[in-house]
Amino acid sequence: MLKGKVAVVTGGTRGIGFEIVRKYLQNGAKVVLFGSRQESVDTALDKLKAENAAWEVEGKFPKLTDAVEVEKAILDVKEKFGRIDILVNNAGISQNTKLYDYTPEEFDKVIDLNVKAIFYAILPAAKIMKEQGGGCIINTSSMVSISGQPAGVGYPASKFAVNGMTISLARELGPDHIRVNAVAPGVTKTDMVASLPEQVVQAISAKIPMGRPGEPEEVASAFLYLASDLASYVTGEILSVDGACRS
Numbered sequence: 001m002l003k004g005k006v007a008v009v010t011g012g013t014r015g016i017g018f019e020i021v022r023k024y025l026q027n028g029a030k031v032v033l034f035g036s037r038q039e040s041v042d043t044a045l046d047k048l049k050a051e052n053a054a055w056e057v058e059g060k061f062p063k064l065t066d067a068v069e070v071e072k073a074i075l076d077v078k079e080k081f082g083r084i085d086i087l088v089n090n091a092g093i094s095q096n097t098k099l100y101d102y103t104p105e106e107f108d109k110v111i112d113l114n115v116k117a118i119f120y121a122i123l124p125a126a127k128i129m130k131e132q133g134g135g136c137i138i139n140t141s142s143m144v145s146i147s148g149q150p151a152g153v154g155y156p157a158s159k160f161a162v163n164g165m166t167i168s169l170a171r172e173l174g175p176d177h178i179r180v181n182a183v184a185p186g187v188t189k190t191d192m193v194a195s196l197p198e199q200v201v202q203a204i205s206a207k208i209p210m211g212r213p214g215e216p217e218e219v220a221s222a223f224l225y226l227a228s229d230l231a232s233y234v235t236g237e238i239l240s241v242d243g244a245c246r247s
């Protein structure tokens with residue numbers, strides 16, 4: 001479904017991002033995954049190469065909250081592979097702090113990675129996509145961008161912002177043949193969920209009409225669809241993959 005395409009996936013070393021990378025590789029794309037550390041990038045690459053040594057996959061670890069570093073990493077991908085067809089902005093951190101315990105620094109940390117870093121990656125990537133005649137950007141949102149959540153207000157605030165960027169940029173970049181979409185996962189079995197208090201996970205899971213959390217691979221399938229030509233007229237969409245637990 002992605003034969004010959006070049007993709008960049010941030011937060012590609014584990015969880016949902018790792019499954020997106022795998023799915024893109026299985027479908028013929030060349031992928032550069034961005035992680036936060038050399039060590040986690042190397043571990044992810046080793047795992048992928050062990051699965052299929054022929055997969056064309058590389059890794060980088062720019063500081064995503066540094067616009068200059070991100071621009072350089074994106075330009076390096078373009079120089080090496082000649083183009084960037086797909087940018088997946090998936091790296092993100094979640095938070096569950098109660099308002100009265102919140103600090104401005106904690107709020108900034110979430111917004112810096114979940115919102116500003118996406119903007120930093122889109123800036124150079126969109127210019128490359130425009131020059132080459134098109135491309136697609138997919139952002140990882142969350143079900144909390146629809147429902148909010150009862151603590152950790154920075155996280156839903158960041159994901160509402162992701163939706164805002166997605167819908168706005170779909171309108172702005174449509175004339176340049178750049179599609180911009182987001183996937184809004186529900187409770188998905190990754191480290192991010194494992195780090196939440198058990199009672200929070202149980203309370204959320206009990207409200208899922210499908211009766212279970214999602215698997216990272218199920219979420220990654222939505223990223224495959226949106227990156228593929230099957231979604232050639234889909235843009236500005238926030239696609240929920242949450243077992244209907246968003247409300």
Ligand code: NAD
Binds near residue numbers: 010091
């Ligand atoms: P995860 O913690 O397993 O993975 C997060 C990824 O982001 C990792 O690859 C990590 O390296 C990267 N990352 C974290 N901090 C970083 C930093 N400072 N710089 C660079 N990279 C950094 O989490 P996940 O569940 O796979 O989350 C992926 C995305 O899915 C996030 O945007 C998250 O908000 C979203 N999401 C997850 C769930 C869920 O239930 N797991 C639900 C809704 C949305």
